[in-house]
Amino acid sequence: METIEHMLNGYRAFRENMPDDHxxxxxxxxxxxxxPKAAVIACSDSRVDPALVFRxxxxxxxxxxxxxxxxPPMEEEGTFHGTSASLEFAVLGLDVPNIIVLGHAHCGGIHAMIRGEEAEQKGCKFVQGWVSILSSAHRRVLATMPDATIEETQRACERNAVLxxxxxxxxxxxxxxxMAAxxxxxxxxxxxxxxxQLEIYNSKVGHFETVE
Ligand SMILES: [Zn+2]
Structure with missing residues (x-):
């Protein structure tokens, strides 16, 4: 109840602080x-809120x-393509001129992919299927960084998820x-x-660079 009350109080403060000409x-x-000038594809993680980060x-x-x-890759079959439908709406419906994929460190979804057994023990089924989009990238990371710690592997997979x-x-x-037009x-x-800190992928040099 405390959480809900906190949220409702946040709403009341939001209403009170609206500009006079609201x-x-x-x-x-x-x-x-x-x-909108951009569509942002971000994680559901409660600690990464693009609206807050980019004000x-x-x-x-x-x-x-x-x-x-x-x-996900474009797929003809199936019906419930939530992310693809959102993209379609942004691009065909709203003509957004930019799409930003925003990855983040300490991603629970990537952790679930790397430590599949933990997610399985919690009864997760949909998460495993969803993050399998990254299976080949995960294998690439393991092949190119065979001596990496689990933390290093996770950071590499998180950046690879963006790519x-x-x-x-x-x-x-x-x-x-x-894109062609x-x-x-x-x-x-x-x-x-x-x-x-925010990093931006520089495709010319093939790595992420910190924004100053
Ligand atoms: Zn995440």
Missing amino acids: QERLHAMVEAGQH AEPGDIFMIRNVANLV VSLENLTTFPWIRER KTLKLHGWFFDIETA
């Missing part, structure tokens, strides 16, 4: 519709969150078309929750 602003926002305002970011900030998602984005034809850019970012 009615006009809200009305204008509804009238104009949404025109975003309502309307700035089209947010897509799932376990381990993953984009796999970027690669999978290009399996959607409407994303490829817009230069109306859509893809970005790979990584947030370290321990240091609150």
